[in-house]
Amino acid sequence: xxxxxxxxxxxxxxxxxxxxxxxxxxxxxxxxxxxxxxxxxxxxxxxxxxxxxxxxxxxxxxxxxxxxxxxxxxxxxxxxxxxxxxxxxxxxxxxxxxxxxxxxxxxxxxxxxxxxxxxxxxxxxxxxxxxxxxxxxxxxxxxxxxxxxxxxxxxxxxxxxxxxxxxxxxxxxxxxxxxxxxxxxxxxxxxxxxxxxxxxxxxxxxxxxxxxxxxxxxxxxxxxxxxxxxxxxxxxxxxxxxxxxxxxxxxxx
Ligand code: UDP
Numbered sequence: 001x002x003x004x005x006x007x008x009x010x011x012x013x014x015x016x017x018x019x020x021x022x023x024x025x026x027x028x029x030x031x032x033x034x035x036x037x038x039x040x041x042x043x044x045x046x047x048x049x050x051x052x053x054x055x056x057x058x059x060x061x062x063x064x065x066x067x068x069x070x071x072x073x074x075x076x077x078x079x080x081x082x083x084x085x086x087x088x089x090x091x092x093x094x095x096x097x098x099x100x101x102x103x104x105x106x107x108x109x110x111x112x113x114x115x116x117x118x119x120x121x122x123x124x125x126x127x128x129x130x131x132x133x134x135x136x137x138x139x140x141x142x143x144x145x146x147x148x149x150x151x152x153x154x155x156x157x158x159x160x161x162x163x164x165x166x167x168x169x170x171x172x173x174x175x176x177x178x179x180x181x182x183x184x185x186x187x188x189x190x191x192x193x194x195x196x197x198x199x200x201x202x203x204x205x206x207x208x209x210x211x212x213x214x215x216x217x218x219x220x221x222x223x224x225x226x227x228x229x230x231x232x233x234x235x236x237x238x239x240x241x242x243x244x245x246x247x248x249x250x251x252x253x
Contacts, residue, residue, distance in 0.1 A: 011037055012050070012200060024083045025074065026196075028054075034219040036128055041218065048076050049229040049239070050198035055079060056238045057162065057197040066157050068193040069181060084181025084194045087143055090121040090129060091151055093159045094175040098203050099216075100131075101175075110210070118155050123179075150191045151180050158193065166204065169235035171213065174203035199229045 007024060008015040014027040028047035033040050051073065058070035071080040094117045097107040101117075120137060121129045137143050143151065155178060163173045179195035195201075199214040206213060212220075213228045233239040 012047075013196065018080060018083070022083050023071065024081050025078050026081050027078050028196075032200075032215070032218050032225060034215065036125060039219070043218070043225045045226045046200075046229060049226065049233055050196060050200060051077050051079060052238050053198045053229070053233055053236070054196040056236060057165075058193065060165065061158060061161055061193060061197075064157075064161060066154065066161065066193065067190070069183075069195075081194075082183060082192070084183050084192060086123075086179055086181045086194060087147070087151070087191075088123045089132070089137065089142060089151075089180070090123055090177050091155045091180060092119045092121065092175060092177050093117070093155050094119070095159070095163065096172065096174040096203075096205075098174050116156060116159050118152050147191060154178075154180060154191060154193060158197070162197070162202070165236070167207075170207045171232065171235065172205045172207050174205055176202035199232055204232060 004025070005017040006014060007017055011033040012029055012031055014029065016025040016027065018024045028051040030042050030044055030047045031040065032043045032046060055070065055073045058068040061068050062070065069081040069084055071082060073079045094101055094113055097105075097111040097113060098109045101107060101119075102109045102111075120132050120134070122132045122136070122142070123129060134148055137148065138145060158178060159173070159176070162176065166173045176197070178193055178197065178201070180191050181194035182189055183192055202214055203216060204213040205211065212222055213232050215225070217223050217228045218225045230239070
């Protein structure tokens with residue numbers, strides 16, 4: 001049997017050529033990396049969890065009219081997606097101060113922000129994904145003014161959707177990162193959500209206890225990462241509990 005063609009391999013995922021033109025197969029690995037891949041580990045089950053969670057979030061977004069690349073899940077670790085031209089930016093939305101904004105601006109982690117803040121980082125591992133402004137993005141031609149407006153609107157819609165979903169299961173959506181890609185339908189170009197949405201790219205805190213249920217568990221050595229992701233999946237009802245074994249009723253005479 002011919003081996004399928006690998007199109008791209010990243011830190012946590014592999015992309016293969018899809019069955020039809022304009023499609024790709026996205027494979028979720030168990031590899032965890034942090035600090036620009038300086039810290040690495042294999043976390044058994046992470047790929048399976050992120051495949052399911054990303055499916056859940058992307059399907060939900062599609063159903064409320066936020067376009068994403070997700071077509072359907074193929075198996076435990078793979079999903080069929082639309083091929084897009086990735087805009088070389090990481091789009092971060094923050095509701096509560098944590099991570100780099102706390103360090104950069106000296107705001108205590110956990111401080112609620114006055115409104116959701118959208119930030120852009122240039123996707124470049126060698127440079128450590130530096131933060132960039134709208135001025136840079138437009139001057140260097142990474143995106144147009146119209147794209148910027150569309151990206152901000154998409155990012156805020158994703159924030160509203162995910163925040164509500166998480167609140168419903170007792171989780172605070174502190175911040176998250178998305179990637180956005182271009183697709184062409186005939187001559188018409190539009191932007192859609194690409195990559196993945198999972199606890200690898202979000203900060204999720206338990207509302208009651210403040211417990212971290214995201215990749216900070218790995219970054220900061222706070223416990224078992226797969227347990228944290230399993231808890232998120234369990235609360236969202238994403239990984240259905242196994243059905244109890246069927247036992248035959250015993251007839252009592
Ligand atoms: N993030 C990500 N990939 C990156 C950088 C950040 O998914 O390469 C996510 C991160 O998990 C968090 C949000 O984006 O949910 C904001 O991250 P931040 O800028 O605070 O950077 P960090 O502290 O993670 O270095």
